[in-house]
Amino acid sequence: MKQVYLDHNATTPTDPEVVRAMAPYYTEIYGNASSVHMFGQKARRAVEAAREQVANFLGAKDSQEIVFTSGGTESDNLAIRGIAYALRSKGNHIITSSIEHHAVETTCKALEKEGFKVTYIPVDKEGIVDLEALKGAITDKTILISIMWANNEMGTIEPIEEIAKVAKGKGVLFHTDAVQAVGKIPVNVEKVGIDLLSLSAHKFYGPNGIGALYIRKGTKIQKQMFGGHHEKNRRAGTENVPGIIGLAKACELAGQRMNDYGKDMTELRDRLWEGIRKNVPHVKMSGHPKERVPNTVNVSFEYLEGESIILNLDMEGVAVSTGSACTSGSLEPSHVLTAMGIDAQTAQGSIRFSLGKDNTKEDIDYVVSVLPDIIKRLRGLSPLYKEQ
Amino acid sequence: MSESSFGEYSEQVMEHFRNPRNVGVIKDASGTGHVGNPQCGDIMELYIKVENDTIVDAKFKTFGCGAAIATSSMVTELVKGKTIEETLKISNRAVAEALGGLPPIKMHCSLLAEQALKSAINDYLKKSGKPEIAVPKDDHHHK
Secondary structure, eight states: OOOEEOBTTTOOOOOHHHHHHHTHHHHTSOOOTTOSSHHHHHHHHHHHHHHHHHHHHHTOSOGGGEEEESSHHHHHHHHHHHHHHHSTTTOOEEEEETTOOHHHHHHHHHHHHTTOEEEEEOBOTTSOBOHHHHHHHOOTTEEEEEOOSBOTTTOBBOOHHHHHHHHHHHTOEEEEEOTTTBTTBOOOHHHHTOSEEEEEGGGGTSOTTOEEEEEOTTOOOOOSSOSSOHHHHTSOSOOOHHHHHHHHHHHHHHHHHHHHHHHHHHHHHHHHHHHHHHHSSSEEEESOSSSBOTTEEEEEETTOOHHHHHHHHHHTTEEOBOOSHHHHSSOSOOHHHHHTTOOHHHHHTEEEEEOOTTOOHHHHHHHHHHHHHHHHHHHHHOTTOOOO | OOOOSGGGOOHHHHHHHHSOSSBSOOTTOSEEEEEEEGGGTEEEEEEEEEETTEEEEEEEEEESOHHHHHHHHHHHHHHTTOBHHHHHTOOHHHHHHHTTOOOGGGHHHHHHHHHHHHHHHHHHHHHTTOOOOOOOOOGGGGO
């Protein structure tokens, strides 16, 4: 059976070049990067060269602004909790959006229980953060704004430069969860004026279990992981040397491929949406039509619930996902779609197609060829679908 | 976003999901049950045809996940040929067990199937001037 993977926003395959770059750091250069002997120092040099590479890729001025973590979730936790507790004497107010990934959302919710105040800025029907509401929410107690660069479910790109300007104008630190942006679109912390940025390697052909947090030089942060003095005393734990090397390689490859990736993904994604739109009645695309990462399209199949579609596509060898109820463990529809004002029924039928660099036109055409029958069959089961 | 529980679905759930039995509407149904709402992600419509106190036919339409479709299909199979009294003994657990079990997070689907069945029976009882029975409540539908 043909297999088509269209769930790259969940994770990507690790690039073979990345795996090759990592391999010697398991078997040959295996020293602890904090050890003083030759074995350790070899690993240390590799880690610092990798840090330099990641910093360059993000447009950071100084490689020491990069802290390696275990991934996006830890980076988000370190950024938000780390700033909240470092600046607690200055204020207790944090601003975020209503469409953040759980890594940010639940971290903020936890801080609320610990006495912080959090404002969740609404988005419009295309998923773009309301800048006026953001400006209006800032008070003299506001210590941090955390708004994602690109949304994982929609692919919508937020007005990150404007948000950074607003934050800077008010003297508030700005963190962005850029997990879905890095590797897909150009990201430059200096150009935009970002204070903290989270990224995760496995979202762009790097390995699992490694990520980074960019922390602008001079930013006070309270460490969250206690132990040794690793990462300039900002994150304890023995460095994941192979992971760090893999992350740096993934950054290097993403940098080289960025232009082609953008062009190819846009073409395939539009081919997919056009194919769906022409062959399946009663479909809606969610998210911003232009301000969107090139690999993502979110489609709602009216009268249907997402999981039943995913199961059927899975039987045909096609892997996609949903932000909707049944998959998340809660039965509520996706908080992202709800925040965008999309009604519950449409939200329940929402499917995220996230493409990757190895997808082909044939893959897309295959998906378009199997979808109409699946949707027709499922609508035959749906009490909401009355048309014949 | 976390991932789904497909991997936890039993063979029987997948089989009923792939080939649901008794899909459709009974135009001259003796009783109809309509439960659930889109907010919770599932809606079930169950139709029964009763002759001489026995369910001679049952059909369903369901908006929902794989488990919701499979439990609807299973409940229609379980009730056919049974008397009303026998049918009232079918609990949500019995529906789940007949499917080889459900992932814990999907147990509410079996409760929804029981609710749909009891609502359909109530509708029939009401129409025939008989006293109605209690329909179980699913907590998550009242959040």
